[in-house]
Amino acid sequence: MKKIKxxxxxxxxxxxxxxxxxxxxxxxxxxxLTSLFSxxxxxxxxxxxxxxxxxxxxxxxxxxxxxxxxxxxxxxxxSAFFSMCMKDVITNSFVRFLIALLISAxxxxxxxxxxxxPVLRLRGDYLAIVTLAFGEIIKNIxxxxxxxxxxxxxxxxxxxxxxxxxKDDGKVIINGAQGITGTPHDSNFTIGIILLLITLFVVLxxxxxxxxxxxxAIRDNRIAAESIxxxxxxxxxxxxxxxxxxxxxxxxxxxxxxxxxxxxxxNFGYNMSIMILVYVVLGGIGNIRGSIIAATxxxxxxxxxxxxxxxxxxxxxxxLIALMLFxxxxxxxxxxxxxxxxxxxSKKTKTKEVQ
Amino acid sequence: MKKITSMLLAxxxxxxxxxxxxGAADTSATGTTDDTATxxxxxxxxxxxxxxxxxxxxxxxxxxxxxxxGNAVKxxxxxxxxxxxxxxxxxxxxxxxxxxxxxxxxxxxVNAYNTLKDWNMQLLMGTVTSAPCVAVSEKTKxxxxxQLTPSGTSVPCTQYDNAFRVCFSDPLQGTASAKYIGxxxxxxxxxxxxxxxxxxxxxxxxxxxxxxxxxxxxxVAAEAFTADNKTDFTTQLQKAKDAGADLVFLPIYYQxxxxxxxQADTMGYKPTFFGCDGLDGILGVENFDNSLAEGxxxxxxxxxxxxxxxxxxxxxxxxxxxxxxxxxxxAADAYDAIYIMKAAIEKAGCTPDMDASAICxxxxxxxxxxxxxxLTGAGMSWTADGEVxxxxxxxxxxxxxxVAMD
Numbered sequence: 001m002k003k004i005k006x007x008x009x010x011x012x013x014x015x016x017x018x019x020x021x022x023x024x025x026x027x028x029x030x031x032x033l034t035s036l037f038s039x040x041x042x043x044x045x046x047x048x049x050x051x052x053x054x055x056x057x058x059x060x061x062x063x064x065x066x067x068x069x070x071x072x073x074x075x076x077x078x079s080a081f082f083s084m085c086m087k088d089v090i091t092n093s094f095v096r097f098l099i100a101l102l103i104s105a106x107x108x109x110x111x112x113x114x115x116x117x118p119v120l121r122l123r124g125d126y127l128a129i130v131t132l133a134f135g136e137i138i139k140n141i142x143x144x145x146x147x148x149x150x151x152x153x154x155x156x157x158x159x160x161x162x163x164x165x166x167k168d169d170g171k172v173i174i175n176g177a178q179g180i181t182g183t184p185h186d187s188n189f190t191i192g193i194i195l196l197l198i199t200l201f202v203v204l205x206x207x208x209x210x211x212x213x214x215x216x217a218i219r220d221n222r223i224a225a226e227s228i229x230x231x232x233x234x235x236x237x238x239x240x241x242x243x244x245x246x247x248x249x250x251x252x253x254x255x256x257x258x259x260x261x262x263x264x265x266x267n268f269g270y271n272m273s274i275m276i277l278v279y280v281v282l283g284g285i286g287n288i289r290g291s292i293i294a295a296t297x298x299x300x301x302x303x304x305x306x307x308x309x310x311x312x313x314x315x316x317x318x319x320l321i322a323l324m325l326f327x328x329x330x331x332x333x334x335x336x337x338x339x340x341x342x343x344x345x346s347k348k349t350k351t352k353e354v355q
Numbered sequence: 356m357k358k359i360t361s362m363l364l365a366x367x368x369x370x371x372x373x374x375x376x377x378g379a380a381d382t383s384a385t386g387t388t389d390d391t392a393t394x395x396x397x398x399x400x401x402x403x404x405x406x407x408x409x410x411x412x413x414x415x416x417x418x419x420x421x422x423x424x425g426n427a428v429k430x431x432x433x434x435x436x437x438x439x440x441x442x443x444x445x446x447x448x449x450x451x452x453x454x455x456x457x458x459x460x461x462x463x464x465v466n467a468y469n470t471l472k473d474w475n476m477q478l479l480m481g482t483v484t485s486a487p488c489v490a491v492s493e494k495t496k497x498x499x500x501x502q503l504t505p506s507g508t509s510v511p512c513t514q515y516d517n518a519f520r521v522c523f524s525d526p527l528q529g530t531a532s533a534k535y536i537g538x539x540x541x542x543x544x545x546x547x548x549x550x551x552x553x554x555x556x557x558x559x560x561x562x563x564x565x566x567x568x569x570x571x572x573x574x575v576a577a578e579a580f581t582a583d584n585k586t587d588f589t590t591q592l593q594k595a596k597d598a599g600a601d602l603v604f605l606p607i608y609y610q611x612x613x614x615x616x617x618q619a620d621t622m623g624y625k626p627t628f629f630g631c632d633g634l635d636g637i638l639g640v641e642n643f644d645n646s647l648a649e650g651x652x653x654x655x656x657x658x659x660x661x662x663x664x665x666x667x668x669x670x671x672x673x674x675x676x677x678x679x680x681x682x683x684x685x686a687a688d689a690y691d692a693i694y695i696m697k698a699a700i701e702k703a704g705c706t707p708d709m710d711a712s713a714i715c716x717x718x719x720x721x722x723x724x725x726x727x728x729x730l731t732g733a734g735m736s737w738t739a740d741g742e743v744x745x746x747x748x749x750x751x752x753x754x755x756x757x758v759a760m761d
Contacts, residue, residue: 039469043462140581143552160557160577162564177552181489181511258461259493260511262486262554265582266419266460303466306455313418 010204013289014197021193036303038189042257045192046250047299049199051279051291053246056203058277059286060212061239062219063120067131068247069272070138073263074111075104075248076255077142077174080183083256084173085149087184097186101195101252108248111138112241120236123222127240135273142263147174179262180255187256195253196292199246203288206242215239282323297323407707408451409444411436411696412471413689414491415483416459423636424685428483428505429454430677431686434669435693445697448707457482461490468494476500477711478700478718480692483685485509485554492518501715503696505688509554513741517715519722520741521688521695521731522656525555528631529562531747532604532654536629537570541652542602544575546595546626548588548615549606551579559606559631575600580611588615589622596624605630609637616647632656636683638755651752656731657687658750658757666730684731691729698725 024041027033050072057065079100090096111134119130146157150170157163161172174180206212214235217225226232255261265271279298283290301319305312326332413432415425436452444450453474455467464487471479479495479502482488488507495502496515504512504520508528513520523531536542547563550556560577567574575598578591592615595603603619603626605612612634619625632655637648659670659681669690673682696718702725703717726736732745750757 034469035472036466036469039465043466136583140552140583143581160551160564161561177550177557178509178554179486185493254462258465258490260461260486260489262461264460264486266458267462303470306467306470310417312456 013200013204013292016289017193017196017200017292021189024189037300040300040303041189042187042192042253044296044299045189045196046254046257047276047279047295048196048292049250049253050247050276051283051295052196052199052203052288053243053250054276055280055283055286055288055291056206056239056243056246058280059288060203060207060219061215061236061243063236063240064125064128065131065240065243066128066270066273066277067133067135067138068243068276069268069270070131070135071108071111071244071247072251072254072272073135073138073142073268075108075251076261076268077180077251077263078107078248079104079252080180080255080261081147081173083184083186084180084182093184093186096184097191097252097256100186100256101249104248104252105245106248108251109241109245112244113237116237116240117233120240121233132270132273135268135270139263139265139268142174142179142268143177145174146172146176148172177262179260181260183255183259183261185256185259187253192253195249199249200288200292202242202246206239207288211235211238278320282320282327284327408449409700409707410451410453410475410477411693412468412474412476412479412481413452413454414457414464414467414471414479414481414487415454416487417454417456419458419460421459421484423683424506425456425459425483427683427685428481428689430673431669431682431689432480432505432693434672434676435690439693439697445700446704446706450693457484457487459484459487461487463487464491465494472498472500475711477707477709477714478696479503480505480689480696482507485512485558488512489514499712499715501696501711501718503692505692506685509558516739516741517719518741519695519719519737520743521692521729521735522632522684522743523745523747524742525558526562527742528654528747529559529564529606530566532559532606532629532631533563533566533570535654535747535749536602536604537567537572540571541627541629542572542600544598544600545572545602545604546576546578546598546600547574547604547606548578548580548591548595550582550585550608550611552581552583553607555633556607563604563606572602585611586614588618591615592619592622592624595626596622600626602627602629605634608633609635609640612637613640613643613647616651617644620647627652629653632684635659636681638752638757639681639683645755648752649754652749652760653752654747654749655684656745656748657684658748658759659683660756661759665728669730687730691727691731691735694729695722695725695727695735698727 028038050068054065054068057063082100082103083096086096115130115134119127144158146161146164148155148164148166148170150167155164155166161175214230217230218232218235279295280291283294302312302316305315308315413429415428416422417425417429436450439445440449453471455470457464457467464482468491479500481504482491483506485507488504489511492502492512492515495517499517502518506522507520508522508525510524510526512518547560549560564574576595578594580591605615605628612630628651630653634653635655635657638645670682673686699718699721703721705714705717722737723739726734729735735743735745737743749760751760
């Protein structure tokens with residue numbers, strides 16, 4: 001019985017994403033979708049993947065991570081760098097993007113493991129502190145990194161692009177603060193949705209696998225989990241590196257949607273990490289479907305508020321507070337229970353029965 | 356319970372979507388009239404117009420860290436549009452103008468661009484900052500919409516044939532500065548302080564350093580700072596001082612420059628300071644002792660204190676409409692951008708009923724044939740690769756005002 005219910009819950013989540021895809025494709029096909037919205041489709045996928053992957057760390061593993069944008073940044077730059085290098089060699093954009101995806105996932109997971117090995121052994125909120133630092137460090141390193149290529153091979157510098165000493169045929173690929181310009185536009189909505197479904201598949205299956213249950217046992221009671229012989233560091237590291245790899249994939253999708261990639265505080269900094277955390281918290285910690293819905297709403301909302309011009313950001317934050325209160329405050333929960341649709345419906349049937 | 360919550364959220368999402376669709380029609384009205392000062396003129400214009408209008412969109416940061424530049428562009432262009440509309444419009448057609456926020460973020464800039472596209476924009480004046488501009492130029496190329504950036508300085512901003520710019524590109528500014536310093540023998544030993552995390556600043560520095568190799572002076576110190584620590588410059592200044600630099604080149608924005616000037620003064624270090632157009636606006640900073648800026652030289656296409664009629668007219672109008680702010684170079688670039696568009700449209704003989712793609716094809720051809728006298732240069736003309744030909748003007752601050760250097 002329980003198993004059937006679980007499966008149904010999965011199917012609703014998958015179904016929601018697929019339904020969204022079908023509706024949007026039909027709207028786009030019939031020309032009813034505004035260009036604003038069709039431009040938002042890939043970002044929606046990016047932020048949904050980020051929210052789902054962070055939910056794995058925050059909700060399932062129970063650790064606070066404040067550097068998720070750092071993993072996204074690593075994934076974005078590694079994959080964009082690969083695509084720039086291979087632009088002329090691999091002309092099939094699908095194959096190139098596939099390899100770029102694998103690279104971004106691998107590099108991000110690598111960084112996740114490097115950070116995870118020392119930090120996940122500790123108890124307490126150390127992961128939050130270290131990931132926060134990681135996100136900032138990555139952003140700053142990328143900003144001073146100069147990589148160029150000429151007939152002699154790769155040149156790397158952390159000073160400026162002149163010190164690369166490129167020959168005349170050379171080309172600067174990563175140009176410090178100017179980032180990477182000219183990334184091929186390889187991602188589209190279909191790829192985004194497929195990646196989101198893969199992310200969901202990985203996370204949902206992980207949650208209900210043997211390893212996932214071990215991870216949740218660690219979250220709920222570390223001592224009890226340890227006492228039954230669960231290897232705490234191993235499972236924590238597993239969950240954290242999967243989460244990082246998925247964030248890297250989101251970064252790859254992000255990088256290939258725009259032709260320019262800069263590590264600004266706005267898109268890869270601390271604020272972005274917090275924003276992803278907001279998606280998770282607003283959608284419900286541990287609630288995967290909620291993360292997707294929250295990420296979608298919060299990506300679309302600021303664009304819909306453009307009509308308010310100068311007051312846009314003000315209204316956005318007010319709406320955010322209102323949504324949080326509506327979702328989580330005790331008063332609101334009570335109110336929702338009192339006036340929930342389900343209850344109202346059952347009340348109606350009850351009174352009918354009495355009559 | 357959770358299910359109900361998520362259902363409700365889904366309903367909210369649906370509702371916001373619908374609201375958005377319904378609201379889209381009104382936004383054009385709010386967009387043009389959100390400045391109370393221009394409300395009356397805008398209303399007059401819409402009643403006077405005969406229906407067909409040119410729709411010009413603008414994109415730039417009007418919130419966030421770079422909001423100063425976005426707002427300046429938005430306001431500068433507004434003045435030009437009000438003037439043109441009052442004088443009868445372009446080929447008899449009025450201009451409709453709508454400005455969208457991009458928060459200095461490439462992704463948001465594309466969203467803003469798509470919003471304007473939904474509004475049926477015909478020409479794009481933007482974007483204000485470089486990185487978003489590159490992202491948007493990719494889109495305008497795809498859709499074949501004419502793009503004129505007032506202040507996107509990095510090279511790839513105009514990489515496609517439908518994109519032009521009003522300002523100098525970074526390489527031009529860097530090279531021009533180095534040549535100017537070398538030609539006028541302003542220095543023999545020179546230090547540079549630049550923002551390595553900023554596209555504009557590092558872009559100018561690089562080309563400056565390249566050109567410096569051909570010039571009689573030597574760069575004795577090149578010190579960088581980043582956006583994360585731009586309050587204390589004593590280390591950089593000390594290094595410049597120890598290296599014996601008699602001129603400090605500041606390819607940065609004026610906010611940081613004010614700090615550098617006051618910290619250098621505290622240290623008792625008195626070199627000549629030389630900057631690019633980013634320094635324009637330095638005299639308007641609150642709590643900054645303007646006497647510290649005495650003798651600062653800058654290469655800027657626009658000086659708000661210039662006494663020619665066009666500048667005086669623009670500055671007065673700007674001050675009147677936007678709460679006494681002195682317009683900076685960004686505002687002047689935007690003002691010129693609108694007049695350049697006007698000239699190009701008139702040259703190409705476009706009419707408002709043409710679609711954006713047809714206008715683009717006609718206007719981009721006309722761009723290379725026109726010559727425009729604007730606030731930021733006389734006789735500006737364009738090459739097909741989008742670069743402007745105009746003379747860089749060097750000014751020096753004397754007694755609290757800009758004075759042109761020979």
